[in-house]
Amino acid sequence: MTVQEVGRPRRRKEDARLLTGRTQWTDNLSRPGTLHVMFLRSPMAHARITGIDVSGARGLPGVVAAFSGQDFAAEQGSLPCAWPVTDDIVIPEHPPMAVSEVRYVGEAVACVVATDRYRAADALEAIEVDYEPLPAVLDMTQALAEGGPKVHEAGNKAYSMKFTSGDIEAAFRDAAVVIDRTYVQQRLIPSAMEPRAVMADTDGETFTIWSSTQIPHVLRVMLAVVTGIPEQKLRVVAPDVGGGFGSKLQVTAEEVLCLLLARKLGKPVKWAESRSEGNLTVHHGRDQLQHVRLAADADGRLRGLQVDLLADMGAYLMLLTPGVPTLGTQMCNAIYKMDAYEFACTGVFTTKMPTDAYRGAGRPEATFIIERVMDELAAELKLDPVEVRKRNWIKHEEFPFTTISGLTYDSGNYEAATDRALSLFGYDKLRAEQADRRDRGDPVQLGIGVSTYTEMCGLAPSRLLGAGNFGAGGWEHGAVRMLPTGKVEVITGSSPHGQGHVTAWSQIVADALGVPFEDIAVLHGDTAVVPKGMDTYGSRSLAVGGIAVLKACDKVKDKARTLAAHLLECAPDDLEFEAGAFKVRGTDSQKTIQELANAAFTAHDLPDGVEARLDSDATFDPENFSFPHGTHLCAAEVDTETGMVKIRSYVAVDDIGKVVNPLIVDGQLHGGIAQGIAQALYEEAVYDAEGNLLTTTLADYLLPSAADLPDFTLDRTESPATSNPLGVKGVGEAGTIASTPAVVNAIVDALRPLGIRDVQMPCTPERVWRALEGARQ
Amino acid sequence: MPRITVTVDGIKYEEDVEPRLLLIHLLRERLGKTGTPVGCDTSNCGACTVMLDGKSAKSCSVLAVQADGCDVVTIEGLGANGSMHPMQQAFHEEHALQCGYCTPGMVMAAIDLLRDDPEPSEETIRQGLEGNLCRCTGYCNIVRAVRRGAQEMGQAVSSS
Numbered sequence: 001m002t003v004q005e006v007g008r009p010r011r012r013k014e015d016a017r018l019l020t021g022r023t024q025w026t027d028n029l030s031r032p033g034t035l036h037v038m039f040l041r042s043p044m045a046h047a048r049i050t051g052i053d054v055s056g057a058r059g060l061p062g063v064v065a066a067f068s069g070q071d072f073a074a075e076q077g078s079l080p081c082a083w084p085v086t087d088d089i090v091i092p093e094h095p096p097m098a099v100s101e102v103r104y105v106g107e108a109v110a111c112v113v114a115t116d117r118y119r120a121a122d123a124l125e126a127i128e129v130d131y132e133p134l135p136a137v138l139d140m141t142q143a144l145a146e147g148g149p150k151v152h153e154a155g156n157k158a159y160s161m162k163f164t165s166g167d168i169e170a171a172f173r174d175a176a177v178v179i180d181r182t183y184v185q186q187r188l189i190p191s192a193m194e195p196r197a198v199m200a201d202t203d204g205e206t207f208t209i210w211s212s213t214q215i216p217h218v219l220r221v222m223l224a225v226v227t228g229i230p231e232q233k234l235r236v237v238a239p240d241v242g243g244g245f246g247s248k249l250q251v252t253a254e255e256v257l258c259l260l261l262a263r264k265l266g267k268p269v270k271w272a273e274s275r276s277e278g279n280l281t282v283h284h285g286r287d288q289l290q291h292v293r294l295a296a297d298a299d300g301r302l303r304g305l306q307v308d309l310l311a312d313m314g315a316y317l318m319l320l321t322p323g324v325p326t327l328g329t330q331m332c333n334a335i336y337k338m339d340a341y342e343f344a345c346t347g348v349f350t351t352k353m354p355t356d357a358y359r360g361a362g363r364p365e366a367t368f369i370i371e372r373v374m375d376e377l378a379a380e381l382k383l384d385p386v387e388v389r390k391r392n393w394i395k396h397e398e399f400p401f402t403t404i405s406g407l408t409y410d411s412g413n414y415e416a417a418t419d420r421a422l423s424l425f426g427y428d429k430l431r432a433e434q435a436d437r438r439d440r441g442d443p444v445q446l447g448i449g450v451s452t453y454t455e456m457c458g459l460a461p462s463r464l465l466g467a468g469n470f471g472a473g474g475w476e477h478g479a480v481r482m483l484p485t486g487k488v489e490v491i492t493g494s495s496p497h498g499q500g501h502v503t504a505w506s507q508i509v510a511d512a513l514g515v516p517f518e519d520i521a522v523l524h525g526d527t528a529v530v531p532k533g534m535d536t537y538g539s540r541s542l543a544v545g546g547i548a549v550l551k552a553c554d555k556v557k558d559k560a561r562t563l564a565a566h567l568l569e570c571a572p573d574d575l576e577f578e579a580g581a582f583k584v585r586g587t588d589s590q591k592t593i594q595e596l597a598n599a600a601f602t603a604h605d606l607p608d609g610v611e612a613r614l615d616s617d618a619t620f621d622p623e624n625f626s627f628p629h630g631t632h633l634c635a636a637e638v639d640t641e642t643g644m645v646k647i648r649s650y651v652a653v654d655d656i657g658k659v660v661n662p663l664i665v666d667g668q669l670h671g672g673i674a675q676g677i678a679q680a681l682y683e684e685a686v687y688d689a690e691g692n693l694l695t696t697t698l699a700d701y702l703l704p705s706a707a708d709l710p711d712f713t714l715d716r717t718e719s720p721a722t723s724n725p726l727g728v729k730g731v732g733e734a735g736t737i738a739s740t741p742a743v744v745n746a747i748v749d750a751l752r753p754l755g756i757r758d759v760q761m762p763c764t765p766e767r768v769w770r771a772l773e774g775a776r777q
Numbered sequence: 778m779p780r781i782t783v784t785v786d787g788i789k790y791e792e793d794v795e796p797r798l799l800l801i802h803l804l805r806e807r808l809g810k811t812g813t814p815v816g817c818d819t820s821n822c823g824a825c826t827v828m829l830d831g832k833s834a835k836s837c838s839v840l841a842v843q844a845d846g847c848d849v850v851t852i853e854g855l856g857a858n859g860s861m862h863p864m865q866q867a868f869h870e871e872h873a874l875q876c877g878y879c880t881p882g883m884v885m886a887a888i889d890l891l892r893d894d895p896e897p898s899e900e901t902i903r904q905g906l907e908g909n910l911c912r913c914t915g916y917c918n919i920v921r922a923v924r925r926g927a928q929e930m931g932q933a934v935s936s937s
Contacts, residue, residue, distance in 0.1 A: 193879045705916075
């Protein structure tokens with residue numbers, strides 16, 4: 001009897017190498033004669049470049065070359081935006097190296113190529129740049145005002161869009177309750193632990209670029225388009241990649257420029273950013289001003305939801321910049337039924353680093369809006385926040401359910417997840433303690449935060465992505481080949497950077513082909529090895545890429561069946577496949593898949609028309625997104641004298657459908673929850689009045705450490721997805737989406753009797769204390 | 778240029794170094810010891826942590842010349858005879874790494890904190906790892922791994 005691999009907490013195949021330092025981070029790689037690149041970056045938020053002289057750098061020890069934007073002007077193209085959300089969107093030219101004008105602090109204006117990074121850094125000092133300052137544009141509301149300074153000639157509005165479903169005016173007319181709030185999604189810095197690095201090389205004819213990227217395949221297409229290097233002559237490799245969280249879902253200036261430098265110099269070049277350089281120039285996340293209105297009946301039943309966003313694009317539109325906030329279109333209504341819904345979003349240019357995808361990308365922002373305002377509704381009606389949610393959510397017997405925003409949720413059970421979470425949390429007991437502390441006037445108040453989220457992920461359905469003006473499809477590719485010795489090579493178009501694809505895909509293939517887990521290798525992240533792919537983002541790897549691999553296994557089995565029938569001299573239908581072998585029903589006669597692999601290799605006795613290979617590939621494009629959901633509960637102690645917030649307990653019950661590897665799933669949730677808590681309590685990218693980023697280091701931009709976070713209590717309910725044969729949903733972003741509003745709801749819940757109904761994120765002791773001071777006056 | 782003598786993972790090196798050369802760059806760019814990565818430039822993240830004469834040190838904040846005469850152990854030299862150190866094994870068992878970039882430093886810091894407290898509480902572990910940042914795990918499984926590693930190391934000591 002073979003053990004079922006799917007569902008087992010397999011320890012990861014990836015670990016041993018990573019644990020012993022035998023890693024292939026891009027900055028570890030080197031080719032003979034590799035040169036080091038460093039960029040000179042703009043110290044001004046907005047300025048005209050009136051003069052630039054790199055000659056002082058040339059001729060310094062170790063310096064091979066120095067260039068300014070003018071030297072690239074004819075060949076550098078414009079960095080791509082692949083998500084033009086409206087027909088009239090303004091997509092400004094975005095030169096990888098600024099030529100005549102800079103629009104954010106950190107924009108590259110020149111570079112030095114030297115024999116080592118110390119010499120390159122020295123030589124940057126010898127470059128002279130004259131800037132004529134232009135006004136910085138930092139505040140979105142002011143940016144949209146008439147007559148103010150412009151980021152681009154065409155103005156500061158990139159686009160505006162509106163989606164309406166139902167009669168929104170009727171929903172608000174005569175509503176018993178209308179909640180009207182404005183929330184701020186602060187700007188965040190994704191902060192993958194591995195800073196970006198790029199190496200590029202050429203043999204004079206073809207080009208290879210190694211990059212710390214989530215998207216080697218998309219990058220290849222885009223670099224070919226931007227630089228004019230023919231796609232077939234360009235190979236992109238994503239070696240070991242140390243985290244991404246969306247920040248490496250990008251086509252970066254440095255990737256383009258390193259490729260161009262390799263072409264100019266005919267030598268391998270490498271660039272590895274410092275953390276402070278990265279904080280300035282890795283795309284940022286979130287940054288929205290959210291205006292929300294909610295109308296409800298006196299019993300708490302939702303009538304209408306109206307959301308109006310200003311979304312800070314930063315200075316340019318990068319790969320997915322304009323589309324990220326518009327993902328809220330389908331998500332602000334979340335798990336709730338209502339009569340009418342309106343979602344509007346305006347993308348605004350400012351002189352800051354562009355924003356783009358950051359873990360959750362659009363769904364955390366939307367979830368924050370609805371989950372915060374549901375708590376406000378509960379408070380207004382003096383209902384328990386769980387009760388007001390229950391009165392409005394889609395009941396489990398109503399699935400599949402088409403929401404007010406037009407998505408069809410295939411499965412879910414909000415009651416089950418919530419009941420489980422309440423029980424694990426000890427909800428009633430904590431409410432009793434809260435009441436007691438309130439009665440006693442305890443300086444440390446207890447708050448309970450509820451977040452009953454869902455999200456759309458498994459970015460996929462090409463048809464739906466196309467309808468949203470997304471620039472690519474959402475399919476994924478997988479291939480499986482049986483090797484002559486009976487071992488298996490799996491090739492996946494999804495490109496991991498910590499998610500554990502090698503282990504999880506091995507589990508799927510072990511079950512599908514009946515081969516040992518240990519006999520399977522998984523190849524990825526190299527366009528010369530993987531024929532095609534759509535890469536890793538949007539919690540899509542398993543629900544799309546894993547299924548493509550499964551489909552490829554099915555095709556391999558079909559081929560093997562034909563071969564087995566021939567060798568066993570029976571009809572294909574007489575064979576049953578079990579534990580890795582085709583058996584003639586009712587006999588002991590069988591051929592294992594390994595024997596068949598060898599038979600295909602020797603090819604001595606193949607049936608007519610059967611090729612000498614036991615391999616196949618498949619592309620999977622699901623008909624729908626996957627919709628994980630869950631209930632997260634946070635208990636926070638808030639010191640009303642110091643403003644200090646301490647998370648006392650955190651319970652998350654998530655429904656992500658079927659689970660391939662519970663160990664990996666829990667790890668994804670742990671990390672996701674931590675990142676969402678970090679937004680609620682710690683992190684914020686801060687620019688000063690001149691547009692200088694103040695949070696350029698990890699001393700200023702506060703990533704939580706182990707000492708800042710609690711342990712999390714996790715559990716799962718299981719409503720299998722119906723859009724893929726494994727019944728799996730995405731899990732990579734769920735924790736982040738759910739946890740931010742859970743924490744802020746807990747803080748506000750603790751302080752509400754003191755007259756507080758919002759604390760702006762990050763809820764630092766200072767912010768909480770100031771909110772308390774404001775309420776005391 | 779000053780000449781230094783430094784032992785790294787059991788091998789003795791003599792190197793002429795610029796006074797400004799950081800230990801991490803000596804390790805990575807001169808000695809090929811790329812197992813130890815660099816995660817920041819302000820000694821906040823701890824990814825570059827190595828053992829310097831038996832104590833954990835952030836090698837981005839040590840000049841190579843300061844390591845003259847020292848014994849350096851990196852993640853590459855931690856295991857003996859091709860097997861993993863109990864702490865490395867514990868990280869594997871508890872799924873305490875995802876992308877793995879912080880892992881070399883985290884393992885070093887974990888071993889170092891056990892010098893002060895061989896049986897640390899969760900609180901002690903969390904405080905002890907404060908100088909090492911991880912973006913993937915939320916630290917839950919790292920804490921579990923350090924506990925398990927401590928137990929295994931304790932048993933190794935008591936049985937030897």
